[in-house]
Amino acid sequence: MEPTARDAACFEAGIKFGALYHQFAGTPVSPESAPSLERAVEESIENQPFCESVSVDILTEKLAAEIDHGYTELTGRFMEVEIAVEREGTEVVTRMAMEDGYPLMKIESVRED
Amino acid sequence: MEPTARDAACFEAGIKFGALYHQFAGTPVSPESAPSLERAVEESIENQPFCESVSVDILTEKLAAEIDHGYTELTGRFMEVEIAVEREGTEVVTRMAMEDGYPLMKIESVRED
Amino acid sequence: MEPTARDAACFEAGIKFGALYHQFAGTPVSPESAPSLERAVEESIENQPFCESVSVDILTEKLAAEIDHGYTELTGRFMEVEIAVEREGTEVVTRMAMEDGYPLMKIESVRED
């Protein structure tokens, strides 16, 4: 079956999430450097086509509690992300947060004009 | 509006594509090392949830024609990828290839049971 | 032969360069998002052991002249980097810039106490 505009919008939202995660996972991060990394991740992914907004929250308290060499590598355990995509009149809002010890990415809502 | 199972399947397919691209873009690659990289990319992404199959074709002739230090960094210009995802009875087949000088990712087909 | 403190300092400087390049190559970047990325790259690599300072200059004019979808993927052609490392009294200053069409990383100076 042919993909619909709605399918394409959901697909785009997934691309942004996969891109964000695998581009930045492994980046050295500390509570001090977290704010500049949040900003850079948001602005870099917002460059991609159809991307309306990206909001990244690095969990600095969790980071501070768990690291013991002053920094660690960024991974899904240490961030919450929300991404909104709009393509051909369909808006998809997606979110990543920890669930059962695993960084789960999911669609929050889909809105068609 | 609540996301459907079909939305979720399209979203998953996008995640795999974004992950594949941003995990492996930048990898040093030559015509000689391309086969092992193709295999590793396929098998690593196939580990991810809901991923049925991944097929990666690194364009070694194009690579050979364009590199001049014996190797280059992998980027979308040098690969074609097909990924099939199945989630809750919906199968989504997606593909990346060059279009207008840009590595375009798109859905080929969506099949619901 | 046993490695010296000076060997170890040069090795550390190399680690930082390889890390910086391969962590961030492929990041979507535009002239507008370049400043936040410069900052995040600097602060993330400065987290690593023995790293005194990192200075990243993304070449926004070159970027603006060459991109045609509003953004591109960060690669060595678009940045100049200087990294200083100090380990056990040896300071190593290193630099990456384009040379003969290739992003060349090299040691600028080594200073032993």
Place this chain on the structure above:
Amino acid sequence: MEPTARDAACFEAGIKFGALYHQFAGTPVSPESAPSLERAVEESIENQPFCESVSVDILTEKLAAEIDHGYTELTGRFMEVEIAVEREGTEVVTRMAMEDGYPLMKIESVRED
């Protein structure tokens, strides 16, 4: 002070290590897909200038013991790496393995002709 050939060889060895680690950290890996990833990592980094050999051992038993969603993201805890570099008659052998809960990279030996 001017860098020596030996300094440059140690610097090169570091670059390979940083590159290897930050290119492939975050890659989805399972005991089943580990062999193809080991091979691809070795062959990709061997493409880089002055790189004589790369040997990657992904610790599949440790991997099997610790994962609980069938796969995990590759990180320093799950691999041992040896890299040999030769530049202008200096050979540097380097190694990464866990030490005190941290993936430590160090020079094993330096040999000048």
